[in-house]
Amino acid sequence: MNKLVWACMASTVAGALLALACLQGWWETALWAQIPSPSYSQPAPAYAPSPERTIANSVIPNHLVPNHMSPEEDPLLHFTPQERVNIVVYEQVNRSVVNITTKAIKADVLFFLDAEFEGSGSGSVLDKAGHILTNHHVVLDANEIKVTLYNSETFTAKLVGVDAANDIAVLKIDAPPELLHPVPPGDSRELRVGQNIYAIGNPFGLERTLTVGIISSLNRSLPSRTGRTMRSIIQIDAALNRGNSGGPLLDTRGHLIGMNTAIASSTGENTGVGFAIPVNTIKRVVPQLIERGRVIRPDIGITKVYQADGRVLIATLTPQGPAERAGLRGFRLVRKKTRRGPFVLEEKSIDRTTADVIVAIDGEVVKTADDLMAEIDARRPGETVELTIERDKQRILVPVTLSAGE
Secondary structure (H helix, E strand, O other), X not given: OHHHHHHHHHHHHHHHHHHHHHHHHHHHHHHXXXXXXXXOOOOOOOOOOOOOXXXXXXXXXXXXXXXOOOHHHOOOOOOOHHHHHHHHHHHHHHHHEEEEEEEEEEEEOOOOEEEEEXXXXXXXXXXXXXXXXXXXXXXXXXXXXEEEOOOOOEEEOEEEEEEHHHOEEEEEOOOOHHHOOOOOEOOHHHOOOOOEXXXXXXXXXXXXXXXXXXXXXXXXXXXXXXXXXXXXEXXXXXXXXXXXXXXXEEOOOOOEEEEEEEXXXXXXXXXXXXXXXXXXXXXXXXXXXXXXXXXXXXEOOEEEEEEEOOXXXXXXXXXXXXXXXXXXXXXXXXXXXXXXXXXXXXXXXXXHHHOOEEEEEOOEXXXXXXXXXXXXXXXXXXXXXXXXXXXXXXXXXXXXXXXXXX
16 A cells, blocks of 8 residues: 555656646747847848947047957947947047136235236137137136146137127137147037036146036026126036036037036035036127127117027017017016005016017028027128017018117
């Protein structure tokens, strides 16, 4: 009887093991069936580097990947794609960034003496002629300006021109052309919130420091020292500190898309909210500064616009300015009086339904505040432009003669 029991138990265990082995084989087969097997039907393409290789929309220059190298010898092979972009942008542009130091002599009213103050900032090489782009506030009231290039050579700079309303200044140094590496310009109209950006500057005097981030917002406004509002400002979260002012803001292709100019901070140090002047503003202003040292700005008499859903609404107008004289309309201030017991209270509200929508200027479509500024700044004072506006669901043409602005 015992032998019979043991025989039955042995048979049961053997059957279970056999079933488990079959099940495991089926499960492994099912798992492998889900993984595509490599195909060897076509040979792998031969490595033939093109004149420019791109990684994540960023051009890798030839000097980083020599033609005789195989992929295994690529100096960027062991970095992640994002790290490769960071490295390439820095390698392409860091020689275009300069360190600016200034000295200013100011009167000390307390001790009736002249005191010397030093400042520092950043800048970008604009051309082989030695023109340098920076912020106006970096060189404001400076008696002496020095520019240090990537190779540590320092040159005395002269001030070519300033546009205080946009916080832009152009300097010039007499440096050999082979030491000057102009930064390639981009187009700020193509910017999108969320795209990666890079800032290179000299925070706290630490030359050519790279910080990375994203565009946090577009079309911000900042007050300038002249009281004029700087519009179409780019907001970023890349770390900016004292000494970054005037340095370039770059996209993943290493193109200049703005100039870092300010931070929002109660302590004066980085809080993750920085601002940059868009490159299209720079491209409008710099040629005039180089040519005549100042900007003669046409004025349409529209002091503020409201941008939403690809539409530009006129918010406020200069009293008796060109736009108001032409009959254009902005937001309307509505006052309503209400009685509460013995008191009469006046409530104010804004009626946006009365505002004209700017559709085009001389046939050129206007979708953003930057489009409007670009079209106006491309004209001269005294010229007449034809605005296509939308009013009461109808489109009408309104001629406006531009005046000379400050």
